[in-house]
Amino acid sequence: MDHTDKQILYYLQSQARISMTELGKCVGLSQPAVTERVRRLEEKGIIEEYRTMISPEKIGKHAAAYILFRTRDCHAFLDFCRSSPDVVECYRISGEHNYLLKVTTDSTRSLEEFGNQCDKYGTYTILIVMSSPIEHKLLIPSLVATSVLAESE
Known part of the structure; x- marks a missing residue:
C-alpha cells in the first residue's frame, strides 16, 4: 500500500x-x-x-453503556447477544471478564431491564456512558501525518 x-x-x-x-x-x-x-x-x-453512521439519539436510543461480562456458558450468552437488538458491539476479551458489550437503549431503565435479562448468563458490571468526547476517530490519520508515514516506509 x-x-x-x-x-x-x-x-x-x-x-x-x-x-x-x-x-x-x-x-x-x-x-x-x-x-x-x-x-x-x-x-x-x-x-x-x-x-x-446513524445518530442513536435521533432514533430514540438515548442511553448507552459498556458491559463487562463474565460467563461460563459462552454459547448461550452469545446467542442471547446476537438476538438482542440492544447489543451493538460484542468483544471477546482477556482478564477477569470474558466479554465486553456495547449496548444502546431508549433509557437507563431499559439498560436496567437488559441487565436483568443478563442475570441468568453470568455476572456483569454496567458502565453507563455519560458523554463521548471522542466519538469516532479515523484509522488513517490526516494527510499531513500520512505524508510522514509514507516517508518513513
Whole structure:
C-alpha cells in the first residue's frame, strides 16, 4: 500500500459516498485509475464495507453503556447477544471478564431491564456512558501525518 492508497483511504473513511471522479481529483488520479485502486483495496480486504453512521439519539436510543461480562456458558450468552437488538458491539476479551458489550437503549431503565435479562448468563458490571468526547476517530490519520508515514516506509 503506497501513499496514494493511504490518501484514498483517508478520503473514503470520512466520506464514503464521494464520487470516483471527485476522489480522483483529491488524490491526483483519473477516475478510471482511482476506481481501479479502490477495487484493489476492496479485493485485498483493506476496505471491508461501506456504512452509514446513524445518530442513536435521533432514533430514540438515548442511553448507552459498556458491559463487562463474565460467563461460563459462552454459547448461550452469545446467542442471547446476537438476538438482542440492544447489543451493538460484542468483544471477546482477556482478564477477569470474558466479554465486553456495547449496548444502546431508549433509557437507563431499559439498560436496567437488559441487565436483568443478563442475570441468568453470568455476572456483569454496567458502565453507563455519560458523554463521548471522542466519538469516532479515523484509522488513517490526516494527510499531513500520512505524508510522514509514507516517508518513513
